[in-house]
Amino acid sequence: MSSTDEQGLQAKTDTPSGEELTSELLAEFHEANRDNELFASTEDPEFEFDESGLQLASKEAELDLEAELEDLAREQAGEIAFRSGAITPEGLIEDDFEKELGTPSDAEDNDESEFRDVAQYRILEVAGDDTYGRKVIVASACRLPPSSQINHERLMEYLKYTLDQYVENDYVIVYFHYGLTSKNKPKLGWMLQMYRELDRKYKKNLKALYLVHPTNFIKLLLNIFKPFISAKFGRKIMYVDYLHKLKEHLHFDQLVVPSLVLEHDAKILSAQKPSYPYSSDESEAAVHNPKQQFGVKLQQILQNYKCVIPPVVEICVEFLRKNALDVEGIFRRSANASVLKDVQKRFNQGETVDFDEINDVHIPAVTMKTFLRDLQEPILTFDLYQPVVRLHTLEEDRQLIEVQRLFREELPKENYIILKYIIHFLTQVSQYSDSNKMNTVNLAIVFGPNLLWPKGQANLSTIGHLNSFAAYLIDNYTQLFVR
Template sequence: MTLLFDVAGNFYGQDREGRLPVNGLCSKLHFGCRILSPEDEDEAEPGDYHDIARHGIIEVAGDDVYGRKVIVFSACKLPPKTELNHQRLFEFMKMTLDQYVEMDYVIVYFHHGMTSKNKPKLSWMVQVYRELDRKYKKNLKALYLVHPTNFIRILWNIFKPLISAKFGRKVMYVNYLHELKAHLHFDQLKVPPLVLQYNAKILSTQKPSYPYGGDVQRNNSSLKTQQFGVSLSLIKENYKQVIPPAVQQTVEFLRVHALDSEGIFRRTANAATLKQVQQRLNNGETIDFTEFSDVTIAAVTLKTFLRDLSEPILTFELYEPIIRLHGQEKDEQILQAKRMLTEELPEDNYTVLKYILDLLTEVAAHSDKNKMTTQNLAICFGPNLIWPKGQASLNTMGHVNTFALLLLDNFDELFNTATS
């Protein structure tokens, strides 16, 4: 059976007899791979990477706080080097990166778990750096080296003559997992259990001070204007309106200025500018987004607002019911989605969600110019509308995106806009 995977992790294709297409979800993004039986794995053809992908060494974990795609490499998942074809691993790595190199992205490398048994040869590492040319390095915005050891520092000295100063500034050492929270949506990361255990061990022995305790003031005066990282109910209480000002200002601007902007919601924006905008909104300021030359500032601000809510707009309680909709008949999905929206979702959440989705349907209506179809928008917004309390599983990321697509494709029916 030959299966192809889209960027949402959904697969499609036909069996060897050409029967009906199959549908389902791939637990990781195995682009263009075949599902091989164990006896077939030793005879895998060049384009079949199941023998590599099954280890989960390389995974895609949503977006960071600036809207950039996150690629995760876990050293602890490397099998013994006698059991892994490192050339095929490199080819699989390039195939995965090829899906994202045209846009900004970041790499998180979990180093813990690399041992003498699974450590690739130094010549292979040099090959990887040399062959990942400007195409791959241009839009790489950050390389997070988590739990660096002396080996990493030795490697740095070896590679230093080969590394440009510009690339060197993208490399960031991360000693503790909580340091990633300033840059990534940590609950989207599928951190390997070995890495979590190691991090807990070094935290208990070294007892570092938590670096972000003073960044966000939590006294009553600061919370009077805070919009990012708090609840919709608190914003409503302080601003006396259901639609948060951050949402209202971004949506109104995008509706007028960005409907025809190609790649809107897929492109990233200047990180420093985004921080400034977020701080100004948290101070209660009204932002005139026309002062920026990049309409993406407003687009990423809207996504960041949603992702930073203390509880997702679709609530924690609806996460499991939404995931369970996957695989049901479309009519049943619509029926259950409408019931959840009208009977279980808080009224204010419903109002804000409808307000945002109304904009997204307008964006999709201009997809001939902006290239943002409902499917593309669902991929961009799905993880920002709903997530679980604990770590999100990559197995369910496609289900979340599928639900977002259901909301967009059936917006009029689900939100009764045709009769309102």
């Protein structure tokens, strides 16, 4: 992207000038780093940034920051050509900046949350699993209200509260940077404190942090953080310049993307006209492939294979039942991406995959989750989404009767048979929870969003209801599946 184009896009946004940004950030950095209070030592020996020589590192960072900020000021004034990024194994580095605040949407049942004062803005969302079977958490800067309207300490507690529900499993974070302005941007000291408080507990199972529409500002922040970020954590950061690039790693149609971000991406695409990585010929070939199992309708698979249970589900379940019931963390860990893609390709070609040859129990576990999430319509169907979400409003004895009715009257017979097959298997997995650490709650967190999701975008409160419903199915299997 040329310097002229960049200035044209940035002129439409509410951003400070280069000199103002330089002065503001430098002042914040000095304030945040004063007396080195934010980087006091910790007793955890496995903390992910190097705490030795921090005072020296912070002083060096200040000197480096001076030069970086001067370059940034000149760059924004058009004196330096934009430094385009390089392709990484999982993303790209590019540019652009921010705009107005997003309008928070009404989230269901926010009154149930102890953090409803923060949750109402929908800054954080959960969007099922990525293509490698890892939980996806979405953070949107455009939904941050003005700093005067939100308690950032509460925001940090809410962030930890949300992550606590998923950090025991592999997960990824998608951060939409567009919409961060001088009005809603947290202070630099708060950002530094957040990195420190999100210690190894949160970083260990974080597999990727996708920074979407990165700007000079966020790249500058990373330079500031460089003395304190471990190389291991740094490798998890992936820059994504266009939304469609996320399709290489995530189920894009299941992402929670604010309308402001979609509009911003459309403007960039119109200006830059990048090559789109997926051709229509490939999409049409997948639709007309009679052996296709991933990303198609369930009825298409059952009709083409003349079966009751989709082959991929049956093969995965039978292998896991024989080989993985006592494996710790089964369904919680991701697997080798290239092997997963090869397995999916072979299933889509109608081949019978022998998981004994692969010798990794996490491959069939992730393959099974991916198959369920890739269906064009969930096993529990779109029609049952609202009835399931509202189940918690019923008395306990009425819930059982209502679920039985839904299964009997509204869930298609073939869907019921497959769901029964899967839930029965999950009850067997839960019986080995002492060794595999996958009790009903853990299984529900993994499978809830893979059994049912809405046509539109979900939110944190509804994800909780889906997880509770999955746990309810496992705990009450014999009473619910009576036909």
